[in-house]
Amino acid sequence: MGHKEKSKERKEKRLQEISLLRTIPYADHQRWWSKETIAVVTGGNRGIGFEISRQLADHGVTVIVTSRDASVGVESIKVLQEGGMEHVACHQLDILEPSSINQFSDWLKENYGGLDILVNNAGVNFNHGSHNSVENARNVIETNYFGTKSMTEAMIPLMKPSSHGARIVNVSSRLGRLNGKRNRIENEALREQLSDVESLSEEVIDGAVSTFLQQVEDGTWVSGGWPQTFTDYSVSKLVVNAYTRFMAKKLSERSEDEKIYINCYCPGWVKTALTGYAGSVTVEEGADTGVWLALLPDQAITGKFFAERREIKF
Helix, strand or coil: CCHHHHHHHHHHHHHHHHHHHCCCCCCCCCCCCCCCCEEEECCCCCHHHHHHHHHHHHCCCEEEEEECCHHHHHHHHHHHHHCCCCCEEEEECCCCCHHHHHHHHHHHHHHHCCECEEEECCCCCCCCCCCCCCCCHHHHHHHHHHHHHHHHHHHHHHECCCCCCEEEEEECCHHHCCCCCCCCCCCHHHHHHHHCCCCCCHHHHHHHHHHHHHHHHHCCCCCCCCCCCCHHHHHHHHHHHHHHHHHHHHHCCCCHHHCEEEEEECCCCECCHHHCCCCCECHHHHHHHHHHHHHCCCCCCCCCEEECCEEECC
């Protein structure tokens, strides 16, 4: 059996283990949450976002599903309500529009007093199969990175103080790994900069984004050493991962009763519109690690990257 086959076998075995784990209910002493616990899921109207919303609601959390199209959001929570999940609501939100984020923030504060869990799921991808184009690079970066960043910054002041800590989960991808065997950035100096948590800053991360977009515009991105597969999407997730680590360090300075834990995870190649339904992982499997991270009973974990409920390297 070759390396590829062994890797596939290990992954399938792990997914089977997780499937079993999901059938075991949380014990009462593990359930730090209740219907008073508020979770916001961006892009929660379809795909992984919808499934994360469904699973969180199934665990008894009150879930706010956000959608760029308000009518689609309404339809999505109808499906959840028909499934017996009462504590769900929806609101229009475009993470690219500051006014939309502000309106959502005001509504959330007025109606729920804030939130406990934020799942940054909203994202875009224009490359499918072997196709690789950077013509939509600016849109991809603006949505996947700057949109996530804007939403995080807007929600942090609204996160409720608690002894369990608030949680932020960023949906990311292994395609954005710094030191993966394939698809990594070849610029060693930049790789070292993004690897060093102690000196990592927004300026460093935003600078990498700016350089990438400039080289896309100049047509020099290939010689610039950027990932050669799903290029713009990979770079967008690379910087989401870096931002997660930066924010974990920044948020660790907060007092004990105002702790916020932030992590990212790769759902896998999920069968959704984002992958052109060409994935190998079901939405239930893809959502699982995000929900698990959001509900971890002993959440002292922060600034980490996960897949299949296990920490993986950035």
